[in-house]
Amino acid sequence: MKADTNEQALLKGLANNDSKAIETIYKDNFNTIQAFILNNNGSYDDARDIFQEAMIALYEKAQSESFVLTCQIKTYVYSICRRLWLKRLQQLGRYSNQVDSLEETIAVEEDLENHEKRNAAFAIMDRAMNSLGEPCKSLLEGYYLKKMGMQELAQEFGYTNADNAKNQKYKCLMRLKKLFFTQYNIGE
């Protein structure tokens, strides 16, 4: 079954980080997932974690160029959450034989594997960023994440000119790259 045009539009919105689309998908799917997790030994916090994780996986899928969702969003999200939750239960050393599979599910193993790789990369970058310390962290965030200009940054951080800020940014970047790549290459 192909996803209909409405769902396609939603996914496009999600890929562009559109808050309206996120909210709609969230609203349509969260309660089912929460009920599923609560019924299977989970808590409200678990439900939120797992669901948001699934949303990120869906986002990654929506962003890839070769993207085709061959089923409804609902089915996809449910399948991802189910796998994630089973895995989590296993990690906690808890057993649940009542994980019901009455709902339609599809195979998502491959997607999840990709998602986990990206998650790992995210965690490494996050750790690297957080161990940089200030002002490096904010400086790099300003330049690479918020896409601020060097002039603007120099003003905000109080450097006398853009060149000094650039110099500092360079040093910070080298540190970040080193932190990131040592961890990243171990992971490979």
Place this chain on the structure above:
Amino acid sequence: MDDILLLEAIERYLSGDMSAEERTYFETLRKNTPEIDQMVVEHNMFLHQMDMYSAHRNLKHGLHEAHQRLLDRGDINEGEAISTRGRVIQLWNKYKRVTAIAASVGGVIALFISGLVMYFAPSVNGNQLQQLSNDIAVIKKNQQVQGNLINEVKSKLPEGVRFVSGGSGFLIDPKGFIITNAHVLKGSGAIVVNNKGKEFNADIVHIDPEKDLAILKVTDKEFIPRKNLPYGIRKSASDLGEEIYTLGYPRNEIVYGMGYLSARSGFDGDSLSYQLQMSANPGNSGAPVLNKNGEIIGVLSTRQSSAEGVVFAVKSKNIFGLVESFRKSDTAEKIKIPSKSNLRGTQRKQQIAEVEECVFYVKAFAK
């Protein structure tokens, strides 16, 4: 300085900010110098990672906001009362009269029935549950024994106070925060005793009779904070049949007991606690209940007096709630609850040796 210029050039090249002329020049440079080529590739990959990181972070933020908005609007619900005020008011206006009549009829019937029940029901035995704190008589005896045995140790008890109850407690923060049962602390103050018999002064900093839990803080200068705690506190629920053990002070010495988790709810369906099958005695109140991985799953609190070996423990997730409410009432003190157990996979004897050091005998006194 050259490196900075080179990196800037690479960044401009990758983002397509170069003029056609510059671009061709840079591309020949790239072709001729493998080091630069390598740097471009590496930096491109890094920038790609940065972009993904940024997108991922924005999305997380967006999701969090969406969750909060939907929660506020009542579209999703996390166990609290649903706040769909508009509809409720509508319904109320519509059914006001009917509700009033129904309520008054119901009230009359309820009064009548409760009157009947009161009249005919046999008097209920109020002692179905026994709290496992030591009472004064027991302690008096213990104290006499202790007094006979070791006269040279002077107690830290203030002058002119008397013991009212005793129980067990355990550290949840190496700085000296101890969890015990609320019913253990019947008096106005408390001291704690470690497994080597050393006494420390402590303050009662937070008490919650509903959950039957309390937090003590060791204020004694002689108390040496630990680096970390061997066990973790379990946040999620535990499974039926799980093997469990406890360490507590039903006497002046620490005592080990083991059993299993026999029901997911406590006495009379109390969802705050578990039912355990093990032997426990007065004084065990406030003792930690651990599973085989060394995670604390509950706090021993009561036993059923009409049955043998039926014991109840407050679920460990209530500790998180307790600490949260303490945090709200007192911003100066920060309690960090250990979530990971370092005892996973170790032998029981070793686990006990480590846990033992974090379990205290709690003695409550009154003036």
